[in-house]
Amino acid sequence: MYKVNEIFYSLQGEGRWSGRPAVFVRMSGCNLKCPFCDTDFKGYKEMSAEDILAACLEKGGDCRFIVLTGGEPTLQVDAELIHLLHQQGYYLSMETNGTHVVPEGIDWITCSPKLDFTEGGELALKKVDELKLVFDGTHEVSNYGLETTYQYLQPCDVGNDARNRFILSGCIDYVKRHPEWQLSLQMHKIVGIR
Numbered sequence: 001m002y003k004v005n006e007i008f009y010s011l012q013g014e015g016r017w018s019g020r021p022a023v024f025v026r027m028s029g030c031n032l033k034c035p036f037c038d039t040d041f042k043g044y045k046e047m048s049a050e051d052i053l054a055a056c057l058e059k060g061g062d063c064r065f066i067v068l069t070g071g072e073p074t075l076q077v078d079a080e081l082i083h084l085l086h087q088q089g090y091y092l093s094m095e096t097n098g099t100h101v102v103p104e105g106i107d108w109i110t111c112s113p114k115l116d117f118t119e120g121g122e123l124a125l126k127k128v129d130e131l132k133l134v135f136d137g138t139h140e141v142s143n144y145g146l147e148t149t150y151q152y153l154q155p156c157d158v159g160n161d162a163r164n165r166f167i168l169s170g171c172i173d174y175v176k177r178h179p180e181w182q183l184s185l186q187m188h189k190i191v192g193i194r
C-alpha cells in the first residue's frame, strides 16, 4: 500500500511540460523540511497500485500524463506502481529532491535539489531530464554537477507579493546573465488553478 496525499487533475504548471494536462499523484511524507515548501503533504489515504490507477483514470479521463510528486515520491514509488501505470499507457514524470535514486522506468525526471536542507549534502542522481532550482535571491545558483537537458530557475514563492516580485526580478536578471538557464514560473498560481 502507498500513502497518497491527493490525486487531482490539472495542468503541469512548471518547467518543460508547463501547460500540459496532467494527473498529479502526490505521495505523503518527505525526508526534508524545506522552510519555503508550498505543499502540505502530511495527510494520506492508504491506496494500492490498483486504487491509484483507478483514481488516475477517473480524474484524468483521456489524459495519459502523470506527475508523481509529494512530498518525496522516491520514498514510495516502486516497480509495481510504475508497471501498472505503464500498462495503461501513462507517461510518468517525477518531481524529486534528488536525495534518493529514482526507480527504473520513470520517463521524465525533474530534480529540484535542496542541498542546504540535505544531510550529507550529496545528490543520489547524476543524470536527469530537467533541473529546476528554486531561487530565493540569496542562495548561490549551481547545477550541482547534474547532467541535464533543461535547467530552470524557479522563483521561490515566499507568500509575500513585494518579496516575490523582488525574487522574480533577481531570477530574470540571473538568466539574462547566464543564458544556459531558463525561467520557470509556477503558472498554476498565476492563473489560479491547482
Ligand SMILES: C[S@@+](CC[C@H](N)C(=O)[O-])C[C@H]1O[C@@H](n2cnc3c(N)ncnc32)[C@H](O)[C@@H]1O
Pocket (backbone or CB within 6 Å): 030, 036, 037, 038, 039, 069, 070, 071, 072, 073, 095, 096, 097, 098, 111, 112, 132, 134, 154, 155, 156, 157, 158, 186
Ligand atoms: C512540493 S515539491 C515535491 C517534490 C520534491 N519533494 C521536490 O522538492 O522536488 C514540488 C516542486 O515544488 C517546488 N517548490 C516547493 N516550494 C516552492 C516554493 N515556495 N516556491 C517555488 N517552488 C517551490 C519544489 O522545488 C519542487 O520542484
Ligand SMILES: Nc1nc2[nH]cc(C(=O)O)c2c(=O)[nH]1
Pocket (backbone or CB within 6 Å): 010, 011, 012, 013, 014, 039, 067, 069, 070, 095, 188, 193, 194
Ligand atoms: N499545477 C501544478 N503543477 C505542478 N508541478 C509540480 C507541482 C508539484 O507540487 O509537484 C505542481 C502543482 O502542485 N500544481
Ligand code: SF4
Pocket (backbone or CB within 6 Å): 030, 031, 032, 033, 034, 037, 038, 039, 041, 070, 071, 072, 097, 114
Ligand atoms: S523536498 Fe520537496 S516536498 Fe520535501 S519539504 Fe522540500 S520542497 Fe517540500
Ligand SMILES: [Mg+2]
Pocket (backbone or CB within 6 Å): 038, 039
Ligand atoms: Mg506544487
